[in-house]
Amino acid sequence: MSRPRFFVPDARPGAAAIALPAEEAHHLRHVLRLTVGADVAVFDGRGREWDARVTGVGPSDAVTVELVGEIPPATEPTVRVTLGIGILKGDQMNAVVRDATMLGVATVAPFVSAYVSVPSRVWKGDAVRARWRRIAIASAKQCRRAIVPEIAVATPFADLVRAPFDERLICVEPSSSDATTAFRLPPRPATALVLIGPEGGWAPEELEVARQSGATRLRCGPRTLRAETAPMVVLSALWTVWGW
């Protein structure tokens, strides 16, 4: 069995006793029912991971661990991909954040575009962003990734598409003309932006802005993909070309 993993952003080699964040301590004590002496793994969310041992389980859920030895983290993709996602309904966004974390993106960047139809409470404010971050942390724990992707503040589409990236890909409908299907892409840019529209798709002026900023139009197969599953399909295809 693999060791249970915990997200400990304050993990530092050499520290005597490292405290777990409250949510992680709760998970360790009350969900997994571990106690002093248990072998666990901890990762700092920025790419480092250690075998560790539980050294203290105090009152009010305080849990401390000591690091036993650094271990190699799961490999990260060589391309830093930002997933730009047109904001979807709450549970669909949760699934996108979870799956994009599992599929190795560096950043999830929600955007607002003409056909985003969900109310602003779905995407505005620190509480929403904090929830997406908790989902990303939970997914990183589960998929054994040592990096928690950044959740960017939601921005207008036009700002995101113009941000600096080596490669820009915009996913379009199967019926779109002049889209590339074969991924005739330059091998492995350093950074890439992958843009996936909301359920309503793209407004013509958005496709034009994307064209002007040098985005490649991309289709993934002849069938219409569901908005919340399109990111997984496109990312899997990209890693198959660029290397996992």
Added chain:
Amino acid sequence: MSRPRFFVPDARPGAAAIALPAEEAHHLRHVLRLTVGADVAVFDGRGREWDARVTGVGPSDAVTVELVGEIPPATEPTVRVTLGIGILKGDQMNAVVRDATMLGVATVAPFVSAYVSVPSRVWKGDAVRARWRRIAIASAKQCRRAIVPEIAVATPFADLVRAPFDERLICVEPSSSDATTAFRLPPRPATALVLIGPEGGWAPEELEVARQSGATRLRCGPRTLRAETAPMVVLSALWTVWGW
């Protein structure tokens, strides 16, 4: 806007008035609120599709259409893939059937293996299979596919892995040794079986049976994939190699 699509297994060119199945008639009348004269599309689930017009909306939800002209269906993959899936919980299985339909499989073949942990009511009996078929139909409608994949009767893993296929792929954990990551696969077999285990993974004897039947061990990247999302990741990777 695309025409709304309906699944009409009895659609035949030359027929004067073609009746919609009850569920489709209900969808047309009460969800989409269409009436006589509406332009729709119908597909027979076996690969043919037509533009059609509503010609009759009778009592007790009866709806008839006439075919106006045959239209080219969405392209099907050149490889007939059977997705063998270790049975998961009810809602996860629903998601797998839905997404596998969208990703072009010919057949979904649920199997029972050592670590399948769900009770038999989740997978046994005609009612369960009928529900999976309804999900496949709904997904085919939504993704604009003209073929509804077959839902096979759940079988023991050992029977499925020995069934005749040109290519057998078994998906294993990222930590597995001697698995191929690079998809060094013969280009486009005619038929392929893709085996994805249940949440508990594979028993050693199952991996041995798979080896004996010539299955290639396959990993998709360095992170642990969720059981219900693994099919989508693997199928997307395969189509990227074999062509969508």
